[in-house]
Amino acid sequence: MDLDQFIVAVEILRRPELRGRPVIVGGDGDPTKRGVVASASYEARGYGGPVSKSVHSGLPLRTAARRIPDAVFLPVDRTAYEAASEEVMGALRGLGHVVEVMGWDEAFVAVDSEDPEAVAREIQETIKAATQLGCSVGIGRNRLQAKLATGFGKPAGTFRLTGQNWFEVLGSRPPDALWGIGRKTAQKLAGLGIETVAALAAADPQALAASFGPATGPWLVQTARGLASAAVTDEPYQARGHGREITYQENIDDWQRVRGEIGRLAQLVAADVAAEPRPVIRVVVKVRYAPFLTYSHGLALDEPTQEPAALEAAALAALDRFTRRTPVRLLGVRAEFAPDEPG
DNA sequence: TCTGGGGTCCTAGGACCC
DNA sequence: TCTGGGGTCCTAGGACCC
Numbered sequence: 073m074d075l076d077q078f079i080v081a082v083e084i085l086r087r088p089e090l091r092g093r094p095v096i097v098g099g100d101g102d103p104t105k106r107g108v109v110a111s112a113s114y115e116a117r118g119y120g121g122p123v124s125k126s127v128h129s130g131l132p133l134r135t136a137a138r139r140i141p142d143a144v145f146l147p148v149d150r151t152a153y154e155a156a157s158e159e160v161m162g163a164l165r166g167l168g169h170v171v172e173v174m175g176w177d178e179a180f181v182a183v184d185s186e187d188p189e190a191v192a193r194e195i196q197e198t199i200k201a202a203t204q205l206g207c208s209v210g211i212g213r214n215r216l217q218a219k220l221a222t223g224f225g226k227p228a229g230t231f232r233l234t235g236q237n238w239f240e241v242l243g244s245r246p247p248d249a250l251w252g253i254g255r256k257t258a259q260k261l262a263g264l265g266i267e268t269v270a271a272l273a274a275a276d277p278q279a280l281a282a283s284f285g286p287a288t289g290p291w292l293v294q295t296a297r298g299l300a301s302a303a304v305t306d307e308p309y310q311a312r313g314h315g316r317e318i319t320y321q322e323n324i325d326d327w328q329r330v331r332g333e334i335g336r337l338a339q340l341v342a343a344d345v346a347a348e349p350r351p352v353i354r355v356v357v358k359v360r361y362a363p364f365l366t367y368s369h370g371l372a373l374d375e376p377t378q379e380p381a382a383l384e385a386a387a388l389a390a391l392d393r394f395t396r397r398t399p400v401r402l403l404g405v406r407a408e409f410a411p412d413e414p415g
Numbered sequence: 416t417c418t419g420g421g422g423t424c425c426t427a428g429g430a431c432c433c
Numbered sequence: 434t435c436t437g438g439g440g441t442c443c444t445a446g447g448a449c450c451c
Contacts, residue, residue, distance in 0.1 A: 430444105
């Protein structure tokens with residue numbers, strides 16, 4: 073299940089007069105500032121029109137404003153989206169299936185049915201009745217097939233993608249049409265002469281292991297064949313870590329201030345971590361210098377802890393490993409938890 | 416394209432050990 | 434003291450996703 077233009081849809085629910093207009097949500101809503109598009113309405117995406125007038129998520133806000141000057145720009149309101157998402161997932165769980173939430177606007181639902189389209193429509197009606205939000209539902213024999221199927225069902229539709237029609241639908245598309253394969257991998261594959269899903273499915277897993285590593289190589293081929301094995305689970309999600317990062321509106325060139333900001337971020341991370349039962353074993357500091365060069369340095373803690381003072385001290389020690397003291401545009405602090413003991 | 420913020424997983428290389 | 438072959442752990446970086 074994948075909600076249609078989720079963030080924009082939540083905004084339109086509380087501002088119905090925006091329906092039908094190009095709406096762009098991102099940053100603090102000021103398109104003259106640093107930030108990117110979190111969500112754009114279908115009107116702003118300008119399907120079928122020229123790229124020079126189309127906006128999509130990830131696009132810099134300043135570029136979006138140049139492309140659609142009369143769009144409505146709104147700030148990101150995480151609290152509102154979290155609340156709406158909770159409502160949706162609650163309604164979905166009410167149907168009695170195993171539900172695995174994959175972010176604000178997506179979930180896998182484990183269903184064994186002779187008539188999956190009927191179940192899909194029931195899911196859509198239930199969510200619509202509870203929240204007024206539309207969604208598309210993809211049907212497949214595994215998570216990979218179902219996930220890709222939602223894209224073909226948009227908006228507000230259903231689509232069935234199984235071994236029966238996998239190559240008919242996807243065979244001639246580029247590999248980055250698949251879930252988990254992006255632009256970089258597609259380029260690297262093209263360099264090996266592999267330019268379609270069908271070609272990737274026919275490739276030798278061992279040969280790809282030489283180029284992509286022992287796990288990724290064979291995984292690429294399995295994915296192109298539409299195969300995936302992970303079951304849908306409703307086990308409560310356990311975060312591996314928590315982090316905070318900020319892109320500053322103006323670059324910081326005073327490294328005393330950088331120190332102060334890292335301390336502040338470490339305190340925010342300490343507060344986030346306090347909500348979890350697990351201790352922190354490692355702290356990583358990230359610095360993005362003004363020309364968009366990003367580096368990180370981390371260190372293992374002497375002993376596992378959640379103590380804010382210890383996390384801050386570790387973050388400052390990690391910061392000391394950065395020798396280059398030129399202006400920065402982004403600072404981040406991340407805390408990583410001890411992994412679960414097996415068994 | 417002057418390029419967010421929250422994450423996850425994998426890889427390569429070096430250190431270290433036997 | 435021209436130097437093997439594992440294995441594991443740690444670290445930094447990259448790719449990807451929502």
